[in-house]
Amino acid sequence: MRRLSVFIEINGQSEYAGEIIGRDSSDARFTYAESYLKNFEHRAISIGLPLEEKTFDSMRTRIFFEGLLPEGFTRRCVAEWMHIDEGDYLSILAELGRECLGAVKIVDETGKAVEPEYRELSAKEVYALASEGATESAELVTKSHLSLTGASGKVGLYYDEKREKWYLPIGEAPSTHIVKQSHVRLKKIVANEQLCLLTAKYLGIDIPESFIITTDDNEENVLFATKRYDRKFVNGNRVLSGMPVPHRLHQEDFSQAMGIAASNKYEKNNEGYMKMLFDVIRSYSADPMADALRLWDICVFNYLIGNTDNHIKNLSLLYSEDLKSIRLAPAYDIVSTMIYESSTENMAIGINGIYNINEITRESFEKATVQIGIGTKLAMKKFDAMVRKFSDAMNQAKAELKQQGFEQVEQISEQIMKKGGIRNMTL
Known part of the structure; x- marks a missing residue:
């Protein structure tokens, strides 16, 4: 039987939250510790793992804790060096879990202690x-x-x-x-990512x-x-x-918060991910109105920049030091994928049920406002303002990077204007 201890940092102090127990990755279950539950100041380590339920089945346990691990090539390399199957998330977590994203720490009490x-x-x-x-x-x-x-x-x-x-x-x-x-x-x-992030910054x-x-x-x-x-x-x-x-500081991505496996981070069959994102903000944010508009801006910007890799693991929630307050985290992993021939034209999150970036229009976003429950007039005013200011913001970002010696941003910006969603916008 495998047993991993789960800790979370609260106000700079590591608190024992519970344990993951199972024969292997297929049946491992997370249970909150009684000591953690008895302290009324404590909060759940994930929206998807509420304190009221105490113990969670293998699927819900896996979705949150596997979400702390690297994916793809990095994970395969780690598994090879450990001589285990890359699907054995428990063993990888036992090896890598002492420093994760956010404030959760996983400790294999039977393993060799690593001096920090x-x-x-x-x-x-x-x-x-x-x-x-x-x-x-x-x-x-x-x-x-x-x-x-x-x-x-x-x-x-x-x-x-x-x-x-x-x-x-x-x-x-x-x-x-x-x-x-x-x-x-x-x-x-x-250079692509830095150009996109700086452009986003200059758009507020x-x-x-x-x-x-x-x-x-x-x-x-x-x-x-x-x-x-x-x-x-x-x-x-x-x-x-x-x-x-x-x-x-604790954080979790929307895949973990919504209980959706990382393997399903790309929306495919009109599951309504965009509405689900805004529902989470509405239900859990300490300032739902402000965060809904911030999330809207990110969704619009991903389209304008031509980022079709805008999946739900690239959006996160950030907790306060005491875990009692949740806000939308800053935008990250924003690049223009459309400038690469090998990239898909389908957005990872549909806009009004449309995935192909070439078929998404201003009207698609306008209809989406009704589905996600934000004011159409205000949302579209922000949409139009971003379109209007987009070119100037990118030029400002481009000038800053060229001054640092990154001349390639000139070509990248030209490709974004030709292939991103911004090309479909007329004022």
């Missing part, structure tokens, strides 16, 4: 991370016992901004940044801080660093390896 520390990365190691791509990041993930969700090669690192040095967090040591590599198949993906969309790390003169050997919005430095932080340790 920050190990400085040499320039050569940073270069390897850029040049080797997902293979190198998967190795770092395994070495550091750190779990990050998503299919692209990424790793959590600690960045000392004053000394401009990077560190690999070991064991339970929290990271401060998520670092992603250039994609082998999708050229200039780093909340985004995390991000920047491009150059490792040599080759513009393809670059890394994309995003400051973690689920980490927070406070006065009196404890110190580890000479560095202050941030508090963990």
Whole structure:
């Protein structure tokens, strides 16, 4: 019988929340601890795992906890190095679960304890991370016992901004940044994402801080660093390896919150994901009206920029330090996929039941407002304002990046204007 302990950080303190018990991944069940339930100050670790139910079946357990793990190539590499099946999420969780996205920590009490520390990365190691791509990041993930969700090669690192040095967090040591590599198949993906995020910023969309790390003169050997919005430095932080340790803030993506498996993160059969997203905001956000409009802006922007990879794991909820308040998290993982020939033209979340970006119109969004329950007049006013300001915002983002030496954004911006949803908009 496998037993994994589940902890969650609340106000900077690790609290025992419960345990996952099962013979294997097929029958593992999560149960809240009586001690956790008896404290009326405690809150559920997920909207999909309410305290009232206490124990959850294998499917609901898997949806939330497997949602903490990397996907795709990184997961396959980790499984190979561990000599286990990549479908064995419990074993992977036992190995990587001490530092996840959000504030949840998974501990295999029978496993070997890993002493937390920050190990400085040499320039050569940073270069390897850029040049080797997902293979190198998967190795770092395994070495550091750190779990990050998503299919692209990424790793959590600690960045000392004053000394401009990077560190690999070991064991339970929290990271401060998520670092992603250039994609082998999708050229200039780093410049693409930074251009899109800065454009979103200039359109008033909340985004995390991000920047491009150059490792040599080759513009393809670059890394994309995003400051973690689920980490927070406070006065009196404890110190580890000479560095202050941030508090963990809890978060969960909408796949976890809605109880939808990661394998179904792309809407296919008119399941109504867009309405479901807004229903969650309406039911759980501390400021539902403001967050509904923020979510609307992200949905509109994904269409205008031509991001058909706008699936439900690329939207998240961010909890306060005491878990008592939930808000929509900043926008992340926004790129223009339409500029790549290999990418699909179908949006991951349908707009009024339409998936093909070439068939979605302003009217599609107008009809969607009725389905998702937000005011049509206000929503479409925001839609039109974003369309009107889009070109200027992209030009501002482009100028900023060109000043930093990333000349390729000129071509990327031209392709976005030709292939993104913005091309269908006339004022």
